[in-house]
Amino acid sequence: MEKYDCLKLENQLCFPLYACSKEITRKYKPLLDKLDLTYTQYIAMMFLWEHKEANVKTLGEALFLDSGTLSPLLKTLESKGFVERERNKQDERNLVIKLTKKGENLREKAVDVPPSIAKCVNLSANEAQMLYNILYKILNGGKDSGKNN
Amino acid sequence: MEKYDCLKLENQLCFPLYACSKEITRKYKPLLDKLDLTYTQYIAMMFLWEHKEANVKTLGEALFLDSGTLSPLLKTLESKGFVERERNKQDERNLVIKLTKKGENLREKAVDVPPSIAKCVNLSANEAQMLYNILYKILNGGKDSGKNN
DNA sequence: ATAAATTATATTGTATACAATTTAATTATA
DNA sequence: TATAATTAAATTGTATACAATATAATTTAT
Numbered sequence: 001m002e003k004y005d006c007l008k009l010e011n012q013l014c015f016p017l018y019a020c021s022k023e024i025t026r027k028y029k030p031l032l033d034k035l036d037l038t039y040t041q042y043i044a045m046m047f048l049w050e051h052k053e054a055n056v057k058t059l060g061e062a063l064f065l066d067s068g069t070l071s072p073l074l075k076t077l078e079s080k081g082f083v084e085r086e087r088n089k090q091d092e093r094n095l096v097i098k099l100t101k102k103g104e105n106l107r108e109k110a111v112d113v114p115p116s117i118a119k120c121v122n123l124s125a126n127e128a129q130m131l132y133n134i135l136y137k138i139l140n141g142g143k144d145s146g147k148n149n
Numbered sequence: 150m151e152k153y154d155c156l157k158l159e160n161q162l163c164f165p166l167y168a169c170s171k172e173i174t175r176k177y178k179p180l181l182d183k184l185d186l187t188y189t190q191y192i193a194m195m196f197l198w199e200h201k202e203a204n205v206k207t208l209g210e211a212l213f214l215d216s217g218t219l220s221p222l223l224k225t226l227e228s229k230g231f232v233e234r235e236r237n238k239q240d241e242r243n244l245v246i247k248l249t250k251k252g253e254n255l256r257e258k259a260v261d262v263p264p265s266i267a268k269c270v271n272l273s274a275n276e277a278q279m280l281y282n283i284l285y286k287i288l289n290g291g292k293d294s295g296k297n298n
Numbered sequence: 299a300t301a302a303a304t305t306a307t308a309t310t311g312t313a314t315a316c317a318a319t320t321t322a323a324t325t326a327t328a
Numbered sequence: 329t330a331t332a333a334t335t336a337a338a339t340t341g342t343a344t345a346c347a348a349t350a351t352a353a354t355t356t357a358t
Contacts, residue, residue: 073313123287135165138172307350308349308350309349317340318340
């Protein structure tokens with residue numbers, strides 16, 4: 001074990017994580033192009049499909065993104081007609097993001113995406129579950145997620 | 150199992166991968182600030198510390214980056230005095246990137262980074278190895294890496 | 299040998315990311 | 329109740345990412 005071994009790319013854990021994330025995002029592109037969404041826009045829409053509406057803070061916490069990323073992204077989604085942006089009447093600081101009809105309808109086309117991606121990533125069910133658990137353990141700051149199925 | 154369950158964020162594998170990658174990169178920032186490097190510049194330097202020199206193509210294949218990202222990044226590294234950029238005399242299409250003395254010396258300070266990051270990511274040795282293997286399996290297109298230690 | 303194809307890098311354009319700052323609204327406090 | 333502190337978004341500035349295109353050098357094919 002040489003002094004500089006810890007600086008070799010092949011000994012990093014973060015590097016394959018970084019590379020993998022990008023490679024998978026790239027695989028999404030042709031699928032998401034059909035929906036007129038980028039990957040980041042897609043995960044924002046996923047949150048909205050599930051929760052119907054959200055403010056920027058909530059969305060940011062769920063997606064690990066800040067307003068610097070979300071503000072322009074949400075304007076883009078609005079310009080595409082997928083969401084509406086309006087201030088909360090009770091607390092004008094909050095921006096309420098809601099799906100439009102067009103945004104809701106997009107969900108129908110989007111259901112084809114996850115199965116297509118699954119085909120690109122050739123992991124066994126066990127490996128996928130393992131990966132999932134370890135990633136959430138990292139995201140939760142070292143605490144186990146408890147999921148086993 | 151509802152029709153739209155596959156579109157829930159919590160059922161995605163790519164999302165925690167994407168979020169995890171970003172969160173860990175964020176943890177690098179204060180450490181890399183001391184070296185005057187960004188994360189992407191850091192992995193480029195890692196390759197150069199190990200291989201002494203490289204052209205853009207080689208670097209791009211190793212880092213999963215294209216010339217659109219690397220060209221400006223390498224100019225930045227040059228402006229910081231860490232690398233030299235010169236055309237290969239035998240084949241002027243190739244740009245040869247070499248470490249400067251300052252770039253080589255930075256390696257001494259960089260050896261402190263990996264141990265500091267390891268402390269931030271609370272995984273068991275077994276989990277880390279598992280994660281490593283699965284990520285490379287994905288990067289290699291579904292073929293197992295064969296590494297077990 | 300010269301046009302055509304290929305290769306390597308750079309450039310352009312769009313979209314993230316995120317730290318830091320700013321702005322506006324609300325809440326807490328003196 | 330005026331002021332301070334806090335909160336939520338937006339903006340600014342820097343640095344990726346990457347597809348698509350452009351440019352220049354080299355190689356291949358005619």
